[in-house]
Amino acid sequence: MNEAALFTAAKSGDAAALATLVNDNMGLVKSLAVRFRDRGTETEDLIQIGTIGLIKAIRGFDEGFGTRFSTYAVPLICGEIKKYLRDDGMIKVSRELKRRSAVLCREKQRIVTETGREPHISELAKVSGMSVEEATRALDATAAVGSLYDGGEGELSPEETLWEDNVAAFSESFALKQAIKRLPEEEKQIILLRYYRGMSQACTARCLGLTQVKISRKEKKIMEKLKKEIL
Numbered sequence: 001m002n003e004a005a006l007f008t009a010a011k012s013g014d015a016a017a018l019a020t021l022v023n024d025n026m027g028l029v030k031s032l033a034v035r036f037r038d039r040g041t042e043t044e045d046l047i048q049i050g051t052i053g054l055i056k057a058i059r060g061f062d063e064g065f066g067t068r069f070s071t072y073a074v075p076l077i078c079g080e081i082k083k084y085l086r087d088d089g090m091i092k093v094s095r096e097l098k099r100r101s102a103v104l105c106r107e108k109q110r111i112v113t114e115t116g117r118e119p120h121i122s123e124l125a126k127v128s129g130m131s132v133e134e135a136t137r138a139l140d141a142t143a144a145v146g147s148l149y150d151g152g153e154g155e156l157s158p159e160e161t162l163w164e165d166n167v168a169a170f171s172e173s174f175a176l177k178q179a180i181k182r183l184p185e186e187e188k189q190i191i192l193l194r195y196y197r198g199m200s201q202a203c204t205a206r207c208l209g210l211t212q213v214k215i216s217r218k219e220k221k222i223m224e225k226l227k228k229e230i231l
Helices: 003-011 015-036 043-060 069-087 095-115 121-127 132-144 158-163 167-181 185-196 201-208 212-230
Strands: none
Touching: 003 015, 003 043, 015 043, 015 069, 043 069, 095 121, 095 132, 121 132, 167 185, 167 212, 185 201, 185 212, 201 212
16 A cells, blocks of 8 residues: 555544554654653653644645645644643642652552452551552552553553554543543543553542542543543
């Protein structure tokens, strides 16, 4: 399939054609992403963000524009990165916060394994030698900026995942994370406790000082809001 056919197929929803074009143009994304690496965001995150701009460029490109694809794509890729840095810039997480978060997660897993129940944040803080405020700050910070891909041993890198025809899923995941970041603080907390930490509605209600009925109602409203944001 030649390049023109790939663009036609990609715009028609062909995931394989889209993945091929993304693969062929990742060098462009990387070269542009490194220009912004001193803005407080890791280069790998910038590449992920730039890839969203690349996907938009692929879907919007028309050879009738009379220009090369790279010329058309550069403003969209850079624009996506600049918009993110301007409007959504990531919270910087210190090594100490990351260390505390890792300790808390290990203790949580131990308690769940030994007792079969979800520990309260105050319990986690106590066994980890932290105040409730310190524990909450560490978990919130690391959850808020958790990478789309952990990159741990046995994990696929972002590039490898894209090449496995998961471009659409990657895009939707990123869009969802950005939509969550725009929620009011209480709604972020509900999503954090329910879906990042796997707490029940009852446990989430206790943590936030609400009733389970209120958590259930709020959760439904949040889900509807997120659907509108990303669909």
